[in-house]
Amino acid sequence: MSNRELLERIYNGRRAELKREILLAAMQCFLEQGIEATTIEMVRDRAEASVGAIYHHFKNKDGLVAALYLAALQDQYDGRMQVLQHAVSLQDGIQKILWAYIDWVERYPDFARFLYAANFNMRQGSFQAELNQQNIQRNKALQAWLAEQPEKQLLEHLPKELMLSLVMGATESYCRAWLSGKVKTLPSQYKVQLAAAAWQALNLNKSLMIAE
Amino acid sequence: MSNRELLERIYNGRRAELKREILLAAMQCFLEQGIEATTIEMVRDRAEASVGAIYHHFKNKDGLVAALYLAALQDQYDGRMQVLQHAVSLQDGIQKILWAYIDWVERYPDFARFLYAANFNMRQGSFQAELNQQNIQRNKALQAWLAEQPEKQLLEHLPKELMLSLVMGATESYCRAWLSGKVKTLPSQYKVQLAAAAWQALNLNKSLMIAE
Amino acid sequence: MSNRELLERIYNGRRAELKREILLAAMQCFLEQGIEATTIEMVRDRAEASVGAIYHHFKNKDGLVAALYLAALQDQYDGRMQVLQHAVSLQDGIQKILWAYIDWVERYPDFARFLYAANFNMRQGSFQAELNQQNIQRNKALQAWLAEQPEKQLLEHLPKELMLSLVMGATESYCRAWLSGKVKTLPSQYKVQLAAAAWQALNLNKSLMIAE
Amino acid sequence: MSNRELLERIYNGRRAELKREILLAAMQCFLEQGIEATTIEMVRDRAEASVGAIYHHFKNKDGLVAALYLAALQDQYDGRMQVLQHAVSLQDGIQKILWAYIDWVERYPDFARFLYAANFNMRQGSFQAELNQQNIQRNKALQAWLAEQPEKQLLEHLPKELMLSLVMGATESYCRAWLSGKVKTLPSQYKVQLAAAAWQALNLNKSLMIAE
DNA sequence: GATGAATGAGCATTCATTCAT
DNA sequence: CATGAATGAATGCTCATTCAT
Numbered sequence: 001m002s003n004r005e006l007l008e009r010i011y012n013g014r015r016a017e018l019k020r021e022i023l024l025a026a027m028q029c030f031l032e033q034g035i036e037a038t039t040i041e042m043v044r045d046r047a048e049a050s051v052g053a054i055y056h057h058f059k060n061k062d063g064l065v066a067a068l069y070l071a072a073l074q075d076q077y078d079g080r081m082q083v084l085q086h087a088v089s090l091q092d093g094i095q096k097i098l099w100a101y102i103d104w105v106e107r108y109p110d111f112a113r114f115l116y117a118a119n120f121n122m123r124q125g126s127f128q129a130e131l132n133q134q135n136i137q138r139n140k141a142l143q144a145w146l147a148e149q150p151e152k153q154l155l156e157h158l159p160k161e162l163m164l165s166l167v168m169g170a171t172e173s174y175c176r177a178w179l180s181g182k183v184k185t186l187p188s189q190y191k192v193q194l195a196a197a198a199w200q201a202l203n204l205n206k207s208l209m210i211a212e
Numbered sequence: 213m214s215n216r217e218l219l220e221r222i223y224n225g226r227r228a229e230l231k232r233e234i235l236l237a238a239m240q241c242f243l244e245q246g247i248e249a250t251t252i253e254m255v256r257d258r259a260e261a262s263v264g265a266i267y268h269h270f271k272n273k274d275g276l277v278a279a280l281y282l283a284a285l286q287d288q289y290d291g292r293m294q295v296l297q298h299a300v301s302l303q304d305g306i307q308k309i310l311w312a313y314i315d316w317v318e319r320y321p322d323f324a325r326f327l328y329a330a331n332f333n334m335r336q337g338s339f340q341a342e343l344n345q346q347n348i349q350r351n352k353a354l355q356a357w358l359a360e361q362p363e364k365q366l367l368e369h370l371p372k373e374l375m376l377s378l379v380m381g382a383t384e385s386y387c388r389a390w391l392s393g394k395v396k397t398l399p400s401q402y403k404v405q406l407a408a409a410a411w412q413a414l415n416l417n418k419s420l421m422i423a424e
Numbered sequence: 425m426s427n428r429e430l431l432e433r434i435y436n437g438r439r440a441e442l443k444r445e446i447l448l449a450a451m452q453c454f455l456e457q458g459i460e461a462t463t464i465e466m467v468r469d470r471a472e473a474s475v476g477a478i479y480h481h482f483k484n485k486d487g488l489v490a491a492l493y494l495a496a497l498q499d500q501y502d503g504r505m506q507v508l509q510h511a512v513s514l515q516d517g518i519q520k521i522l523w524a525y526i527d528w529v530e531r532y533p534d535f536a537r538f539l540y541a542a543n544f545n546m547r548q549g550s551f552q553a554e555l556n557q558q559n560i561q562r563n564k565a566l567q568a569w570l571a572e573q574p575e576k577q578l579l580e581h582l583p584k585e586l587m588l589s590l591v592m593g594a595t596e597s598y599c600r601a602w603l604s605g606k607v608k609t610l611p612s613q614y615k616v617q618l619a620a621a622a623w624q625a626l627n628l629n630k631s632l633m634i635a636e
Numbered sequence: 637m638s639n640r641e642l643l644e645r646i647y648n649g650r651r652a653e654l655k656r657e658i659l660l661a662a663m664q665c666f667l668e669q670g671i672e673a674t675t676i677e678m679v680r681d682r683a684e685a686s687v688g689a690i691y692h693h694f695k696n697k698d699g700l701v702a703a704l705y706l707a708a709l710q711d712q713y714d715g716r717m718q719v720l721q722h723a724v725s726l727q728d729g730i731q732k733i734l735w736a737y738i739d740w741v742e743r744y745p746d747f748a749r750f751l752y753a754a755n756f757n758m759r760q761g762s763f764q765a766e767l768n769q770q771n772i773q774r775n776k777a778l779q780a781w782l783a784e785q786p787e788k789q790l791l792e793h794l795p796k797e798l799m800l801s802l803v804m805g806a807t808e809s810y811c812r813a814w815l816s817g818k819v820k821t822l823p824s825q826y827k828v829q830l831a832a833a834a835w836q837a838l839n840l841n842k843s844l845m846i847a848e
Numbered sequence: 849g850a851t852g853a854a855t856g857a858g859c860a861t862t863c864a865t866t867c868a869t
Numbered sequence: 870c871a872t873g874a875a876t877g878a879a880t881g882c883t884c885a886t887t888c889a890t
Contacts, residue, residue, distance in 0.1 A: 034332060036248035039859060050876050120246060120329065161395035162402050166409055170381030174374060183373035190374050193420055197378055197413035204412050208405050251884060262851045458756060460672035463880060474855050544670060585819035586810065586826050590833055593806030598798060607797035614798055617844055621802055621837035632829055675863060686872045
């Protein structure tokens with residue numbers, strides 16, 4: 001199962017075997033029952049671990065959610081930065097980011113679903129500090145890449161807050177629909193269209209902004 | 213408070229006063245604490261009602277969630293169908309739908325947040341039957357409007373499943389960001405750009421589809 | 425059983441029947457197993473009540489301890505103030521207080537044992553505020569009585585902090601020994617001696633103080 | 637810190653260093669949190685030792701309590717017997733015992749507090765056998781000293797069970813009050829008065845007993 | 849209809865103790 | 870002797886739901 005594969009990238013080595021097994025079991029429970037409805041007993045049962053081991057490794061139930069959330073986010077980010085290194089232009093970079101997102105969602109649909117599901121929990125919990133710090137760090141890296149692009153002035157007149165929605169909106173929306181089963185066709189089948197819509201939205205809006 | 217205003221449209225009359233008060237209190241609790249973390253006691257406290265009254269009017273906790281969810285969806289749908297009656301073209305209709313969505317989100321941000329938050333609960337609960345039936349009904353109405361449009365062949369080569377994401381994706385994404393506080397500028401400030409992006413995505417993709 | 429009798433004075437009426445039953449069961453468990461070692465389950469079992477009822481009436485385990493502690497203290501105080509009203513002199517008053525203490529300990533040995541056992545718990549818990557306030561109130565009443573005594577100057581040269589130990593020390597020590605089973609003879613058998621020792625200690629010390 | 641000093645008398649040598657460190661840490665935890673509320677983890681943390689080491693040296697948690705309790709009692713007893721060797725009369729001996737007690741309490745207030753706190757635990761635990769044996773042994777030594785006194789007939793008409801309370805009651809009561817913070821003046825400030833009260837109580841009661 | 853006391857199954861979490869290294 | 874990861878029974882407490890008044 002590819003879920004294991006992702007976890008091995010974040011928690012590697014034989015010593016973390018139990019940790020990975022617990023996380024895997026937890027995620028499956030979370031997705032099937034919902035996070036709140038999942039009991040530690042269910043996780044323990046599925047992971048064939050002891051209650052004590054779960055608390056030893058993850059402190060408490062929220063720690064379990066946070067570990068999964070942060071692992072997924074880190075992996076998604078690692079993939080994005082990797083493809084970005086081979087981008088030859090702004091447009092190419094944006095497309096590569098979009099496609100990396102689509103690929104990751106298709107490869108790890110469970111983690112993708114979990115990210116959406118755990119959003120609320122992470123916003124509240126005691127781990128949001130760590131999450132925020134990581135987000136800021138990652139944003140910096142992306143901004144740094146943008147600043148290197150020769151065509152960067154293309155986006156200068158576009159509010160940054162709007163940009164993200166214009167670029168990712170359609171893709172994220174379709175991925176969400178696919179993950180929830182509302183649509184059946186793989187997101188990757190619409191790769192070209194989604195990338196085109198993203199690029200077009202930026203260019204189009206550039207002229208709108210200037211016109212105003 | 214405009215939350216009350218929405219509820220009065222769905223549950224009107226003096227006899228439903230307690231019902232509305234309970235729903236209002238419930239929604240506030242749900243948003244502050246999360247749905248699962250909200251206890252009936254909290255709702256009772258806030259609504260200044262009795263436990264018995266809550267159970268009498270809404271059967272159980274899920275009934276509370278469902279009542280709110282269905283009320284919000286109904287109200288959103290009512291607004292959409294109203295503006296659609298004055299649409300003079302396909303493009304105008306799409307823009308009107310988008311703008312109606314943006315207006316509704318800005319006017320009832322609590323209900324909008326609640327809809328996103330309750331999504332998972334409604335998918336599971338015993339009320340999904342009722343929800344599905346309503347969704348089908350509403351979809352029919354929208355399809356009927358589409359069928360009346362002279363330019364309808366414009367969308368014919370576009371997969372229906374993709375269409376929704378192309379049209380609503382960016383707008384929904386930005387509204388979500390605004391509701392969660394990630395961005396500060398009101399969605400309505402970007403009305404024009406979001407509508408332009410939606411329309412462009414459809415046209416652009418039409419040519420891409422045909423080209424393939 | 426006379427334990428019930430004391431509780432009926434503090435929690436009276438038919439509506440408090442369950443409350444009294446729970447308190448009684450709790451105290452018996454506390455004395456047999458120790459406060460920390462007593463589980464709510466044990467209390468529930470003995471009181472033939474439900475867990476919910478215990479938490480409904482006493483908030484939590486500490487609330488159970490506090491209710492018993494404050495009830496015992498109140499009853500002890502009520503008895504003391506009653507006998508004090510008939511005191512004809514300072515010496516008579518001191519004797520009456522001592523004897524009331526001895527009588528109370530012999531009549532409610534369980535509550536007396538509990539008071540000693542719960543001392544540490546009450547010092548920490550969230551109920552010490554209430555306890556302190558009651559103690560201050562009671563002290564005032566006692567001071568007021570003292571101030572009325574014609575022979576009050578007899579004690580004026582004696583530090584108040586020492587006075588209590590000189591008067592009550594021997595009696596409390598013997599009562600403790602009796603309650604713990606270390607001695608068998610009833611404290612009331614030594615009423616005369618203990619009162620004599622208390623009075624003598626005060627007079628004797630008065631001269632010592634003046635001599636210094 | 638003088639706590640270490642007492643422990644070095646009972647557990648001496650370099651080999652017992654870890655043992656002493658653990659006992660010290662345990663006692664501080666016990667006093668701050670209460671015995672039941674103290675976890676082995678807290679002790680381990682404070683002693684900078686390992687869980688295994690604690691179990692190796694003291695068998696289990698009760699062993700920790702017992703080791704401290706017996707060490708404190710032994711030390712207190714050693715001091716008492718030492719001063720008793722220089723007593724020149726019954727009255728002098730009683731005064732010396734009282735003063736040794738006061739000195740010990742002032743010098744080792746933590747151990748004194750611990751003795752009061754652990755009383756209940758030692759009554760139950762599996763170490764009471766050892767405790768009882770030691771108590772009997774020590775009592776014999778004290779009785780032997782009493783038997784040597786020329787004025788011993790002075791106490792003959794006084795019940796032994798009452799004697800202890802008459803002699804120690806006031807002093808113990810005041811020391812307890814000082815240890816708990818209820819009074820601020822050092823017990824040693826009232827040495828003379830407390831000793832006088834003790835001696836007087838015996839003489840006075842002698843006549844009372846005879847009179848009856 | 850309205851009330852809120854009572855129920856009790858179910859849960860997160862703790863912690864003394866063991867034992868392989 | 871020392872270590873600390875692993876165990877799992879046990880506990881305090883919550884909360885949706887019922888029902889007698």
